[in-house]
Amino acid sequence: MKFIRLITLTVIMCMAIEKVACQDKDGNKVVARFYIEEIVNKQKLELLNQVFADSFLVHILTDSTQNLQSIEAQADFLKYLFKAFPDIHYTVGDIIGDGDKIAMRVTLSATHKDEFWGYKASGNRINHLSEIFFFRFINGKVVESWVQIDLYNLYRQLKGEK
Secondary structure (H helix, E strand, O other), rough: HHHHHHHHHHHHHHHHHHHHHHOOHHHHHHHHHHHHHHOOOOOHHHHHHHHHEEEEEEEEOOOOOOEEEEEEHHHHHHHHHHHHOOOOEEEEEEEEEOOOOOEEEEEEEOOOOOOOOHHHHHHEEEEEEEEEEEEEEOEEEEEEEEEEEEHHHHHHHHHHHH
């Protein structure tokens, strides 16, 4: 009888470990796409809590720093982005998942209508700007993120260079 209890306990522990280690990557892909298509493209900031944990780690790839961010801080950044680029639109390319992480390739198109990162509004059209998002999920919510943006082409297009 003790042997059966030990085996049962071992099976339950293995199932719990597997659930944590093997998250639903297809569900995570849906959440990542929802972030771009519903929250960013439609500017529905009230839905951020459906995608992000209450606080999450953001890795800044341009200077290799990281900081803990809240949903409110994410909303503030997106408001700033929407003010600078009111017609912003992302097109999702590939989404690849592995365990608790996904990588998503997107392109951005927008018109520069207000100050952004020190660049005054130019009215210039930003076209086909590449970005790659990496998200790590726990229980279907982003707990860690990385974003790689094509800064060279962003700055070039903000200045109106061809």
